[in-house]
Amino acid sequence: xxxxxxxxxxxxxxxxxxxxxxxxxxxxxxxxxxxxxxxxxxxxxxxxxxxxxxxxxxxxxxxxxxxxxxxxxxxxxxxxxxxxxxxxxxxxxxxxxxxxxxxxxxxxxxxxxxxxxxxxxxxxxxxxxxxxxxxxxxxxxxxxxxxxxxxxxxxxxxxxxxxxxxxxxxxxxxxxxxxxxxxxxxxxxxxxxxxxxxxxxxxxxxxxxxxxxxxxxxxxxxxxxxxxxxxxxxxxxxxxxxxxxxxxxxxxxxxxxxxxxxxxxxxxxxxxxxxxxxxxxxxxxxxxxxxxxxxxxxxxxxxxxxxxxxxxxxxxxxxxxxxxxxxxxxxxxxxxxxxxxxxxxxxxxxxxxxxxxxxxxxxxxxxxxxxxxx
Ligand SMILES: C[S@@+](CC[C@H](N)C(=O)[O-])C[C@H]1O[C@@H](n2cnc3c(N)ncnc32)[C@H](O)[C@@H]1O
Numbered sequence: 001x002x003x004x005x006x007x008x009x010x011x012x013x014x015x016x017x018x019x020x021x022x023x024x025x026x027x028x029x030x031x032x033x034x035x036x037x038x039x040x041x042x043x044x045x046x047x048x049x050x051x052x053x054x055x056x057x058x059x060x061x062x063x064x065x066x067x068x069x070x071x072x073x074x075x076x077x078x079x080x081x082x083x084x085x086x087x088x089x090x091x092x093x094x095x096x097x098x099x100x101x102x103x104x105x106x107x108x109x110x111x112x113x114x115x116x117x118x119x120x121x122x123x124x125x126x127x128x129x130x131x132x133x134x135x136x137x138x139x140x141x142x143x144x145x146x147x148x149x150x151x152x153x154x155x156x157x158x159x160x161x162x163x164x165x166x167x168x169x170x171x172x173x174x175x176x177x178x179x180x181x182x183x184x185x186x187x188x189x190x191x192x193x194x195x196x197x198x199x200x201x202x203x204x205x206x207x208x209x210x211x212x213x214x215x216x217x218x219x220x221x222x223x224x225x226x227x228x229x230x231x232x233x234x235x236x237x238x239x240x241x242x243x244x245x246x247x248x249x250x251x252x253x254x255x256x257x258x259x260x261x262x263x264x265x266x267x268x269x270x271x272x273x274x275x276x277x278x279x280x281x282x283x284x285x286x287x288x289x290x291x292x293x294x295x296x297x298x299x300x301x302x303x304x305x306x307x308x309x310x311x312x313x314x315x316x317x318x319x320x321x322x323x324x325x326x327x328x329x330x331x332x333x334x335x336x337x338x339x340x341x342x343x344x345x346x347x348x349x350x351x352x353x354x355x356x357x358x359x360x361x362x363x364x365x366x367x368x369x370x371x372x373x374x
Contacts, residue, residue, distance in 0.1 A: 035346040035357065045292040052297075053304040057311060065311055066263055070235065072212040072315030073261075077187065081217060084168055088256075092197065094362060095285050097252050098180065099198050100144035100340045171244060172230040173204030181206040181243075183236050184258025184276065186259060188218040195228055206245060236274070237266040243277055250277045255286040259329075260319040264309055275333040278367040284335060289320045290342055290359035296320045326363050335365035 006258045018033050037045075057065075065072070092099055173179055175318055178200065182190050185207035206229060207216055213325070218224060218231045232244060236258075259267060272299050275284065289295065291308065295318065309319045323340050340363045347356040 007029065019163055030350065031347050033343070033345055035344045035356070037344065043293075048297045048307070049292065052299045052301055052310075053307065055301045055304065057095040057305050061092070061311075062305055065305070065315060065317060068261075068315070069317070070212075071212040071349075073209075074286045076168070076314055076316055077211055077213040077217060081187070088193065091190060091193060094157060094287070097283050097285060097365075098194050098254070099301045101143055120278040130309075131334055145187045171246060171249075174247075176204030177202040179204050179206065179209070179245070179256065181245065181250050182254045182256070182276065183207050183208055183234075184255065184261065185218065185231070186211075186214050188221060188224075188231075190256055191218065191229065191231075192221065192223045193285055195223060196227065202365045203228065205229045206250075207231050208236075208243075210235040210238075236270045237271070238241070239269060243273075245277055247276050248279050251279060251282050253278060253282070253284045255288070256286070257288055259286060260321065261317060262319075263317070264306065268332060272333040275330075275335055275367060278335075280367055281368045282328065282340065282367050284363075284365045284367075286326065286361070286363040288361055289318060289324075290344075290361045291322050293320055294356050321361055322361075326361060330365040332364065333365075334367065336368055338364040338366050340364075372373055 018031070069334070180194065180203070182205070185191055185210060188207065191207045194203075207218060207229065208231070209218075210233060212233050215231050215233050224231065230244070231338055234241060234243065259270070262270060271284075278284065295312070296308070303310045305311055305317060308321075309317065311317050323342055327337060329338055341360055341361070343358075343360040345358045345360065347358055348354070349356070
């Protein structure tokens with residue numbers, strides 16, 4: 001097979017296509033896919049988790065992390081603004097649903113021009129010391145422009161939506177025919193690539209986050225276009241707060257490293273509420289941390305909140321999923337599996353000769369065309 005590494009300038013391959021067959025070549029690329037874990041490595045990971053989970057955070061602190069979760073994320077974004085999470089052009093190869101079909105050939109041409117090396121997710125210093133690679137700190141060149149004002153029309157819509165009674169023909173994006181919602185969008189590192197690469201006039205993109213600081217950064221980004229996008233503050237765990245979109249109206253919902261940030265007991269209701277917003281045939285897409293990811297193994301004693309759920313030094317929290325747990329969450333919400341895969345990836349810092357074993361899970365679940373009555 002021809003070399004399709006980002007360095008070669010060729011189109012970025014889907015995950016799963018670069019395999020390390022000769023361990024001596026480990027430092028020849030930045031990342032290797034589907035890395036097999038030996039029994040010893042798996043057992044060592046299990047032991048690490050037992051060790052770092054032995055001591056739990058006290059109940060008072062647990063209440064604080066839950067009650068003030070949005071404040072901890074606000075603080076995070078006040079410090080890092082939009083220089084922390086890198087834009088993700090891999091999105092379109094992994095999730096072609098983000099680009100309407102008629103655009104895909106053109107999209108692939110655009111992407112092949114993009115020679116940036118791909119880093120799947122780049123939560124770093126808060127996960128533990130020493131995890132940061134140089135490229136993970138690299139800031140997106142096109143996510144830094146800021147506007148100073150939001151549009152008055154949008155303000156009016158926001159006010160109207162705060163007294164929610166969504167009518168089927170009066171909501172932002174109501175005239176669009178392809179609607180995407182990103183939940184927990186942060187500073188827009190998924191939303192802006194979608195808006196920039198997909199110029200289909202029938203597309204409308206919604207994005208929300210419970211961090212008002214993050215949403216402010218999205219709205220003041222020069223790439224934010226209120227005619228094509230609607231960003232709003234929303235807590236996906238808040239059952240009393242409606243989404244500003246009617247039921248059965250979305251083609252795609254995206255969750256990128258966000259479900260892991262909420263308390264496990266609230267995950268099911270959050271997913272069930274979101275699934276109601278999908279059109280029949282609509283898709284829920286997720287990429288998130290898998291069990292025994294390097295970030296989980298790096299936690300120290302005293303940072304565990306509950307099984308596989310931890311708090312970082314900055315007060316933000318993270319859960320590490322198995323494929324079965326995610327399958328249960330989505331199928332209980334009435335969705336059908338299209339994809340549920342584990343991406344075991346060996347990331348390499350060639351400069352520092354470091355190896356990092358990452359575990360991510362990628363899921364696609366579809367709302368059935370006919371309601372599941374069984
Ligand atoms: C790890 S970051 C990922 C951000 C973004 N999806 C990305 O990939 O760059 C997790 C995001 O989820 C948001 N978040 C956490 N809990 C949330 C909740 N209950 N409701 C809405 N957003 C939430 C945080 O504010 C943060 O922006």
